[in-house]
Amino acid sequence: MIRNVRYYIFLKDVLMLAVTTFGGPQAHLAHFQKILVDKRQYLSEEELLEINSLCQILPGPTSTQTLTAIGFKIGGPNLAYLTLILWILPGVTFMTLAAMMMSSIEQKNWSTEFTRFIQPMAVGFVSYGAYTISVKTIHTKTGVALMILAAVLSYFIQTPFIFPIVLLCSGLLTALKYKAQPKEEKTKIIIPWANFLLWAGVLIGAAALGGITKALPVRLFENFYRNGSLIFGGGQVLTPLLYTEFVQYAPKQYLSSQEFLSGYAVAQSLPGPVFSFSSYIGALSMREYGTAGQLVGGFVAALGIFLPGTFLIFFVIRFWESLKKYRAVRASLEGITAASAGLVIASAVILFQPLENTVMNFAVTIITFVLLAFTRVWSPLIILGGLLLGFLLRYV
Template identity: 30%
Template sequence: MLEVLAVFFRLGLTSFGGPTAHLGYFRDEFVQRRKWMTEEEYADLVAVCQFMPGPASSQVGMAIGLKRAGYAGMFAAWIGFTMPSVILMVAFALGVARLGDISDAGWLAGLKAAAVAVVTQAVMGMSKSIITDAWRAAIALGAFLVVLLVPNPFTQVGVIAAGMVAGVLLFGRERNGENDADHVAATRSKTQSRTVGAVALATFGALLVFLPMIAGAVRNTGVGIFDSFYRAGALVFGGGHVVLPLLEQATVPTGLVDHDSFLAGYGAAQAVPGPLFTFASFLGASAEGVPWLWGATIATVAIFLPAALLVIGVMPFWDRLRQHPMAASALAGANAAVVGILAAALYNPVFTAGVHSPGTMGVAAAAFVALHSFKLPAWAVVIAAALVGGIAL
């Protein structure tokens, strides 16, 4: 558990660039460097988390912690990856970190350029391992084009589903041998109870149904915040920016947070590492009618709780399902689709936001060489890119 906490805390301090970049950092750390899972196991995990509502990168992190060190490992992964961002966002809400307009800051430009390199390396590495024939390449290309041309969170879910169908039709039982090898590699993973998983899924649904009724009955500000943020975390596919309309609707019209504060907090959320869902921590700390610490705690727990319940609920069944021959074929197609989705995200928003001048292109290229050729750890490359950006961009 302490190992998981330490690794994810470092990632929580250095994982800039949004959810797609986070997946690149995770792959570099847990597939390449630490060998906690195989390339295909990691792609399987990304695929199932894309299917679930909530913050996909945080769910992948929770699932890695769960497989490595059980429920305590899952909690450690969430705390380590999330708390640095939570602390920064709450500090900003209290006025400690008033940085003004940081959208043009050189260090932030360097961080965004480094994210381009991290995601590029992840897409290349996953392509090499997963795209092993022409049909897988065709599935990846189709996913890339559809996601690029129809930028909608539900498009990603549909593309993965289509990839699974294509996998069943095209690959049959060819992955049996590979799947056995995968599970030999995974023998050290912690196993989870299906009973606990069923209870977690039932709790997820019960809270979604009954929390609005409880909030309406008691009319308490804290309960109302918990209800609003729980629904935001439970009903949003794609995570990140997609959750903003729900959060805005839950806070601004109700008078919890004024519109200017909402926009200021959103701007600050772009500049901190870790998941964008910690914007909820800023909103909770800024909410009228509750103490800042209580509001931040309620909002943070509420928005991440659906993701945690889904990971606990789905993983025990998923680990068993993926051993079935037909499921293995479906996952072969889904993994190819995931590569296409990540490639589309590499272009938009990672590349379009990170490379906008010759200088940022140079930082991105240097970061890629440092990662790919010199094999430097991602966290060191990110820090160096921020320093270069602060001096030269």
């Protein structure tokens, strides 16, 4: 009876976190510390930081994986899946509705001039993401070099396939520096493969089914599942992949640059996981199928982007205690995070290029970055300020 009550309280805490935590993985971790460690004592601070570190070396949304791993630790897979649903539900719902609203505005030929500053503001958010990743994770010359190289490669080779290659190679390079890591006594690793096979089976099955049926919902699920299986570093790194695949990649181009940047800015102003932005893209990708199609698009995008990280954390957490004793595993994190920062830097440049090179756009981007980096102004207030300024200039 006590355990059931505790599970209920934990899920209530998760829902509260989903509607109150802004700012991405770094800020989310502080909220997790305050509620789950200090207030409820579900786990110790050391356990929280260790789980978060584990999630950083896995592909997928770091905050989401950390929270679901805590649910897994407390109550096993069932509680973990309920944790996942409650954590992503508010953000996914709102972003799907935002896409439907954007589609409706365009169909009625209403002016969206009042959103003119949202796009340069979105570039400011991405730039801030690159800044925070680089400042907090890059402390060596090797890291700086890998960050610059990743930025250059992803800028000049704008294809979805360059990202996993850059991340993998960077991780392998710094893994060679394993001797710099302290030694720990190793234990035999016993690996339960069920969740890994589930992850791989869904990946292969979705690709095969999409190729056979050519159905757009299946292909969208495969696209997002593949991206969710390859992304290290959180929502900031997700942005360049999705922009390349859904805006620039010629066979698709489901969204315009303006639609993409407007949606990304909205996602930054919401609490919860930034990965919920995928629902916005999925819904707009199926706008030709009406309201029902957009709802399906938002759902399959969310399912695709969040499932792989969940499967992988369930797979690794079972043998993490043994795996983390290997120095090469810990050393590879340096290269992965450095390359992630480089990808985000390149994405900020790429996202700004479609905008007009006006003093106002440059100023809005820089002001947004400065407010995020050097003040405590709430992200939603920055977005509302941009919308208000655009409205005043358009109508007043």
